[in-house]
Amino acid sequence: MASPTRTIEFDAKGSEWPIQNVTVYNDQAEIVRTLEFKPEEPGPLELRLKGLPRSFQSESVRAEVTSANATLVEVSYDSVWKEGVEDDETRERREKVEELTQTKLGLQKEIERLNFKNDFLQKYSKAVLPQNESALIDGMPACVSMVDNLDSIDNFMAFCTDKQEVFDNRQAEIIAEQKELQQEITFLTKNDKRSHGVQELNEVIILLDIPEETLENEGLVSLNLIYLVWNAKWTASYDIHVDKQQSKVILTYYGEVSNNTGENWNEISMSLSTARPSAGGNLPTLPISNVRFKEHQNQMQEQMLLQQQGRNRQMSMAMRSDMMAQQMSNFAFFDVPQVQQRDEGRRRLQSPQTSSSGGSNAVFNIQRQVSIESDGLEHKQTIAIIDMEALLTHAASPKVSAEKVYLKCSARNVSEYPILPGLMKIFMNGYFLAESYTELVRANEEFVVFLGVDESVKVELKPVQKKNEKSTGGVMKGKPKKTRRVTYQRVIRNTSADVVRFVLYEQLPVSQDGKIKVDLIKPDLKKKLKDISYKLNSFNHVEARRTIQPNSEWRFMFEYLLEWPADDGDVTVYETKIAGEYTD
Known part of the structure; x- marks a missing residue:
C-alpha cells in the first residue's frame, strides 16, 4: 500500500527557505532559494512555498536536489486569485493611503477656516472704516469707538494687512502640502498590489520521494529552488x-x-x-521565398508603394547622415x-x-x-x-x-x-x-x-597671409594661371612644469577638380627630424607631433599653394563635416 503524501508549507517571506543567491540581468533576476531539512518519515513529501511575488515568472521555475538522499519527482506552480486577501506590504500601503487622505482632509478644513477668518476680517473692516465722507467727523470715522483697542486707524489697517498676509502665506503652504500628499497617494495607489480587492497568490509545489535509508542515516535533505523575477x-x-x-x-x-x-x-x-535572457538565443527562422505573377489591379498600387518606400529610405539615410555629421563634428x-x-x-x-x-x-x-x-x-x-x-x-x-x-x-x-x-x-x-x-x-x-x-598650454595664432598671383605656363602649357599662397604660423607655449606630448592638426584643402592643384610647401613631410614627426592622415589633415619641454615654445609654419587656370575664374575653399569615426 502506497504511503500517504505529507505536506510541509513555507512562507516566502519567512526564514525557513531563504534566498541565498541572486544573479541580476539587465531587466530581471534569477533567484536561488536553499532549503535544508531533516525528514521525519519516508515516502512522498510535498513542499509548498507560498507568497511568491507578482514579479515571479512561473514558466522559469525549476528545482534541484543537491544531496543524494532524496529523489525529485515533480515541480509545479499554482496562481490563485483570492478576494480580500491582503499581505503585510499591501496593508501597510492601504493604511498609509488612509493616513495621507485624512491629513489632506484636515488641511482642506484648515483652508476653510482661514477663508472664514479672512471673510470676517474684511466684513469687519468695512463696518469699522467709513465708505464715504459723511461718515467722517473731524476727519475721523464716526465709529472709531469700535476700535478703541487700537491706537489709531493706521494701526488697525496695518493689523488687517498683516493678518491677511498670514492667511495668504498659510493658504499657499497648505496648497503645496496638499499637492505633495496627492502625489504620494497617487504613487502608493498606482503601485498597490491589489486589483479591485483581488490579489494574485503564487506558490510552488515540489514533490520529493524520501527513502528509508535517509531516516536510518539521519541525513539532511538539501534542495535548491530556482526561478526568475521581473523588476530587477x-x-x-x-x-x-x-x-x-x-x-x-x-x-x-x-x-x-x-x-x-x-x-x-x-x-x-x-x-x-x-x-540578456529576454533577448533569446535562437536563430530566427528564415521564411520561404515565393514568386508569382502580379495581378493587374495591384500593379499600380504596389509600384506606388515601392516608390514611397524608396523616398522614405532616402530621407532616412539623409537624416542619419546629418545626425552622424552633427555628432562627430566636435x-x-x-x-x-x-x-x-x-x-x-x-x-x-x-x-x-x-x-x-x-x-x-x-x-x-x-x-x-x-x-x-x-x-x-x-x-x-x-x-x-x-x-x-x-x-x-x-x-x-x-x-x-x-x-x-x-x-x-x-x-x-x-x-x-x-x-x-x-x-x-x-x-x-x-x-x-x-x-x-x-x-x-x-x-x-x-x-x-x-x-x-588645459590652460597651461596655449596656441598663439599669427595672422593668416594669403597672396594671389597671376603668371603664364603651369597647369596648361602656354595658358595663364593663377596661384594663391596661404601661410599660417602657430606658436605653442608650454607654461607648465611638465613635458607635454603635443599634436597639432591643420587642414590641407582637397582638390575637387583636376585643374586645381594643391601643393604643401611647409612642413616637408619627407624630411626626417629627431623630435618632430609629420604625416597626412586620411582626412587630408596635416598632423604635426612633437614633445615640448617645460616653459618653452614651438613655432610651427604651415604653408600651401593653390594653382589653377586663370580663364576658369576664381576658386573657393569650403569645408565638409566628417561623418564617421576619426581613426587616424
Whole structure:
C-alpha cells in the first residue's frame, strides 16, 4: 500500500527557505532559494512555498536536489486569485493611503477656516472704516469707538494687512502640502498590489520521494529552488582617476543594482551578468521565398508603394547622415594614438572578482554578502578596480578651437571583461573634473577620455597671409594661371612644469577638380627630424607631433599653394563635416 503524501508549507517571506543567491540581468533576476531539512518519515513529501511575488515568472521555475538522499519527482506552480486577501506590504500601503487622505482632509478644513477668518476680517473692516465722507467727523470715522483697542486707524489697517498676509502665506503652504500628499497617494495607489480587492497568490509545489535509508542515516535533505523575477536590473557606472604625474588610470567599476521585485534580498551572494535572457538565443527562422505573377489591379498600387518606400529610405539615410555629421563634428580633429599594453603581471583586478559565464557574456561575482530591499532605488556595488597605463596628449586644431588646447587620456582595457555603456565620473590628481558617458569598450580595446582644456598650454595664432598671383605656363602649357599662397604660423607655449606630448592638426584643402592643384610647401613631410614627426592622415589633415619641454615654445609654419587656370575664374575653399569615426 502506497504511503500517504505529507505536506510541509513555507512562507516566502519567512526564514525557513531563504534566498541565498541572486544573479541580476539587465531587466530581471534569477533567484536561488536553499532549503535544508531533516525528514521525519519516508515516502512522498510535498513542499509548498507560498507568497511568491507578482514579479515571479512561473514558466522559469525549476528545482534541484543537491544531496543524494532524496529523489525529485515533480515541480509545479499554482496562481490563485483570492478576494480580500491582503499581505503585510499591501496593508501597510492601504493604511498609509488612509493616513495621507485624512491629513489632506484636515488641511482642506484648515483652508476653510482661514477663508472664514479672512471673510470676517474684511466684513469687519468695512463696518469699522467709513465708505464715504459723511461718515467722517473731524476727519475721523464716526465709529472709531469700535476700535478703541487700537491706537489709531493706521494701526488697525496695518493689523488687517498683516493678518491677511498670514492667511495668504498659510493658504499657499497648505496648497503645496496638499499637492505633495496627492502625489504620494497617487504613487502608493498606482503601485498597490491589489486589483479591485483581488490579489494574485503564487506558490510552488515540489514533490520529493524520501527513502528509508535517509531516516536510518539521519541525513539532511538539501534542495535548491530556482526561478526568475521581473523588476530587477543593473547598470554600469565608473569612477576614472587619472594620475597625470604617473601617467596611469585607475578605473573603479560599479554596478548600480535596482530591486523592485517585491522580495527583499537579505545577506545574499550576488552576481551581475551581462547576458540578456529576454533577448533569446535562437536563430530566427528564415521564411520561404515565393514568386508569382502580379495581378493587374495591384500593379499600380504596389509600384506606388515601392516608390514611397524608396523616398522614405532616402530621407532616412539623409537624416542619419546629418545626425552622424552633427555628432562627430566636435571630435573630427582628435586622433586615438596607440597605447602599449602593460605586462599581465602589472594588471590589478581587485575584489570583487569576476568570472566568465561562457560565450560572449560575463558574470561579475560580488565578493561579499549583499542586502538590498525591494525599494526600486539604485544600490551601488563595486565590481572591480582596473589599473591601466595612460597616454596623455595635448591636442589642438586652431581652425576650430582657436587658442584652446585640449588634454585627453588614452588607455587600453587590460581586463578580460567589457566596459559597458554607462555614466563616468572623471577625476584628475584627486580633483573632480566632469561627468561623461562611455560607450562599449571590449577587452583589449582602447578608449579615450577627454579631460577638457588645459590652460597651461596655449596656441598663439599669427595672422593668416594669403597672396594671389597671376603668371603664364603651369597647369596648361602656354595658358595663364593663377596661384594663391596661404601661410599660417602657430606658436605653442608650454607654461607648465611638465613635458607635454603635443599634436597639432591643420587642414590641407582637397582638390575637387583636376585643374586645381594643391601643393604643401611647409612642413616637408619627407624630411626626417629627431623630435618632430609629420604625416597626412586620411582626412587630408596635416598632423604635426612633437614633445615640448617645460616653459618653452614651438613655432610651427604651415604653408600651401593653390594653382589653377586663370580663364576658369576664381576658386573657393569650403569645408565638409566628417561623418564617421576619426581613426587616424
